[in-house]
Amino acid sequence: MKTTTARAVAPVKQRGECQRCGLSFQLTRAGRLGHHHGITPSGFSTGRRCPGVGQIPFFAVDAW
Numbered sequence: 001m002k003t004t005t006a007r008a009v010a011p012v013k014q015r016g017e018c019q020r021c022g023l024s025f026q027l028t029r030a031g032r033l034g035h036h037h038g039i040t041p042s043g044f045s046t047g048r049r050c051p052g053v054g055q056i057p058f059f060a061v062d063a064w
Contacts (some may be wrong), residue, residue, distance in 0.1 A: 016057020021048055025057075032055055 014027045018036070026034045038050040 017059060018050060018052040019055060019058040020052035027057060031056070 002063045014031070015024045016027050016031075016033055017024050018021050018033055021036070023036075023039065025036045028034050032054050033052055033056075035053055038046040038048055040046055
């Protein structure tokens with residue numbers, strides 16, 4: 001017999017826009033951009049770490 005129990009819901013992680021890529025990624029606990037790969041000008045992944053990792057995210061004016 002299955003029982004239904006309340007599960008804790010994980011909090012939604014903050015997201016920020018990378019200054020280098022211009023894409024939205026999750027922020028670390030310190031409020032910095034998390035690990036992600038760089039993007040070529042044509043929109044493909046470089047397969048290498050983006051230079052924007054660990055930087056303060058860029059937020060557009062009036063975004064929040």
